Amino acid sequence: MIKMRAKSISILWWTDEKALISILGHRNAAQRKLIRLAYEETYQEDLLKRLESELSGDFERAVYHWTLDPPDRDAVLLNVALRKAIHDYRVVLEIACVHSPDELLAVKRAYQFRYKHSLEEVVTAHTSGDIRNLLVALVSTYRYNGDEINARVAHLEADILHNAIQEKAFNHEEVIRVLSTRSKAQIIATLNCYKDDHGTSITKILLGNPSDEFLAALRTAIQCINNPLKYFEKVLRNVIDKVGTDEDALSRVIVTRAEKDLEEIKELYKKRNNASLEHAVPKDTSGDYKDFLLTLLGSKAF
Amino acid sequence: MIKMRAKSISILWWTDEKALISILGHRNAAQRKLIRLAYEETYQEDLLKRLESELSGDFERAVYHWTLDPPDRDAVLLNVALRKAIHDYRVVLEIACVHSPDELLAVKRAYQFRYKHSLEEVVTAHTSGDIRNLLVALVSTYRYNGDEINARVAHLEADILHNAIQEKAFNHEEVIRVLSTRSKAQIIATLNCYKDDHGTSITKILLGNPSDEFLAALRTAIQCINNPLKYFEKVLRNVIDKVGTDEDALSRVIVTRAEKDLEEIKELYKKRNNASLEHAVPKDTSGDYKDFLLTLLGSKAF
Secondary structure, X not given: OHXXXXXXXXXXXXXXXXXXXXXXXXXXXXXXXHHHHHHHHHHOOOHHHHHHHHOOHHHHHHHHHHHOOHHHHHHHHHHHHHHOOOOOOHHHHHHHHHOOHHHHHHHHHHHHHHHOOOHHHHHHHOOOHHHHHHHHHHHHOXXXXXXXXXXXXXXXXXXXXXXXXXXXXXXXXXXXXXXHHOOHHHHHHHHHHHHHHHOXXXXXXXXXXXXXHHHHHHHHHHHHHHOHHHHHHHHHHHHHHOOOOOHHHHHHHHHHHOOOOHHHHHHHHHHHHOOOHHHHHHHHOOHHHHHHHHHHHHOOOO | OHHHHHHHHHHHOOOOHHHHHHHHOOOOXXXXXXXXXXXXXXXXXXXXXXXXXXXXXXXXXXXXXXXXXXXXXXXXXXXXXXXXXXXXXXXXXXXXXXXXXXXHHHHHHHHHHHHOOOHHHHHHHOOOHHHHHHHHHHHHOOOOOOOOOOHHHHHHHHHHHHHHHHOOOOOOHHHHXXXXXXXXXXXXXXXXXXXXXXXXXHHHHOOOOXXXXXXXXXXXHHHHHHOHHHHHHXXXXXXXXXXXXXXXXXXXXXXHHOOOOHHHHHHHHHHHHOOOHHHHHHHHOOHHHHHHHHHHHHOOOO
């Protein structure tokens, strides 16, 4: 069956991107891996290399990323994001703060295997100052993943965050320590304490100066830990509402979340925007790229 | 066979510590684990709990640590070291800097399983200032473990270390960055460049003020990365030469290295001190404790 899929892909080159979309777009990570293996065995050629040479533009990038193993895909996304002239720290923050500790570890292993460096090294090399301290701490840590929370610590650290904000010392090492070493359950408890004690969420307070790169990164980290669904819905909303489309962000959210929580992100999007993502995405995209994203948005195969 | 061993241990309580030493002291980690399992199955009792209640003092601690799974043993050693009134950062530094990245990860997992916190959290909670920045960075990182080195980076970073030392800015974040994010092979290349370019090793330069806790930790970290054998030989030499014995350090080195590089540490010790460890250790120890350490020193079973 898988061999047949691999064969179908091969005879489709130059002829039928629609069938390619239909085959790959409806397969989960394990099935895509088998298709890659079968393709390589049958044609002595890496399917990914073939995709790179046959396809182009946003469509090629989206299909390529989709076909990679998820941790390897994240490693590639990180490498591209960190080497951009204008940094996009969202990719680093999403991977460091949305992933479970073991998922982050898998990405770090894939990164080392592919690039012969640690992720810590490359983040350090492409950043500086406060933002470096924040990002390196977030990608390095191996958090505790348990659900237990300590209410006393939550209150204490809500106060630490509040004091740092009062003093406008957002880059204070205590802020970075809380966000990078505590378990997610504990950080969420702390953020809830903050809201209860001070009547507003910490992310609202941090809205202050939108051009401040560090503040923006801090907000993104907190959003990714506290409520990834809300965060990803907002990324998609911003992409779709904006004049011109940030295809990298659009593809990234759809490709990386398709096998995780895309259904929930779609529901949230619909609730907040009175329109479905399946309705909104075609307005900003076209051709095979549009069809591929719609396939991932509509697939129930994962 | 293993069941017989478990049975032998049980009937020996109160009677024959020598046989207990002979059984456990000649078994490797996998065999000790099987003995624990067989003991639990046969007597519905945890062998470790029994060891705790039947034995005492340095002998009990050494046998207890020896019987634990190595990553779990390290988690226990870390927890004890970090909660001491007078901190002993050597344990943290040995585990963070001598272990391979995956061994360190196994300790971090064992720590979380046992204490329901991350190692990062507990190191942060029991330290402050510069030493906290150094230790948290060293325990957090997941280094690249490859052998490739970049000679250009080695020269560049030898200069960075040299400049930090010239400015007496040992706590400079660049020093911590180099030591915590680079692979060990790369750090060793950098230390060699330093020696070649400046005619002396960095650890000699850092000898400056022995009462400076941060400088001492920095030296230990560098020694543990650069030459663990030399480092452990020196720990043993200091224990043995000193009036009074630091049994915790003596047991720790012998118990934790017995299945790794104790043979090489013994050779180095003999070369440097014109006496064997088997000859030196009995002068500072006695009774069952002495016999147990000598069993580990003499065992070829690992």
